[in-house]
Amino acid sequence: MVKVKKLVYASVLIALGSMMYIFESIIPFPIPFGKWGFSNFVVLFSATVFDLKTTLLVAIGKSVFGNLIAGHVFDPVFVLSFCGSLSAAFIQFAAWRIKFFGLAGVSLLGSIGNNLTQALVGMAVLKSSAFLILLPWMLILGIPGAFANAMIVKKVKEYATEVDFGFNFSKEKKAFENFSQGIRNCRSTNSRDT
Numbered sequence: 001m002v003k004v005k006k007l008v009y010a011s012v013l014i015a016l017g018s019m020m021y022i023f024e025s026i027i028p029f030p031i032p033f034g035k036w037g038f039s040n041f042v043v044l045f046s047a048t049v050f051d052l053k054t055t056l057l058v059a060i061g062k063s064v065f066g067n068l069i070a071g072h073v074f075d076p077v078f079v080l081s082f083c084g085s086l087s088a089a090f091i092q093f094a095a096w097r098i099k100f101f102g103l104a105g106v107s108l109l110g111s112i113g114n115n116l117t118q119a120l121v122g123m124a125v126l127k128s129s130a131f132l133i134l135l136p137w138m139l140i141l142g143i144p145g146a147f148a149n150a151m152i153v154k155k156v157k158e159y160a161t162e163v164d165f166g167f168n169f170s171k172e173k174k175a176f177e178n179f180s181q182g183i184r185n186c187r188s189t190n191s192r193d194t
Contacts, residue, residue: 010046010054014061017042021066037111037145039066040088041152044107047092048153059089079125080118087117104150111146115139 020039042062046055063085067078088110095106115138119131 006050006054010050010057010061013042013046013058014065017058017062018065018069021062022069025070037114037142038148038152040085040110040114040145041149043085043089044092044103044110044149045153045156047089047110048096048103048106048157052090052093055089055093056086059085076122076125080122083121084114084118088114103154104147107146107150107153108143111142111149112139115142 017039020041024038039062043055043059046058050058060082063078063082067073067081072078072081091113092106092110095101095109101109115135119135119138122131123129
């Protein structure tokens, strides 16, 4: 049962990350060589809630499905995205368990790892040193996205309580229970009036 729930949560995060990946590829980034990186919040969320295997599954799934839908099937963009996403997953998972860094720090470390990995893989795959020139820009432009992802995850976690297999949306459940109780009270009042 626990494995099924984790798989369901991972699937939802993969779908959400893939949609965000497509959405952010449509909206142009205002500065050349930059990208929004908001789809990486699912990897950060997974790294702070799930085990390493599930976190890697989310990172791989988001990268594979997002790139497939965007039309990057095993091209250099796919390779860079895939390797960067895996790197971020490992780094964020480890950094969160050290309990030295806050959510923003973990997100920033993941962004640095992602960009550094993409630059190194880009140099190896494309045999171009241009990535060394772009790396400082990539690192600087990744900072706003890293902090935005940390804020998104913080907001989601305000509505979620961690349990051994993932998370439950406790505040939403309480709000729904209050709403349901209100409906029941209205029905009982109406039945007494008639």
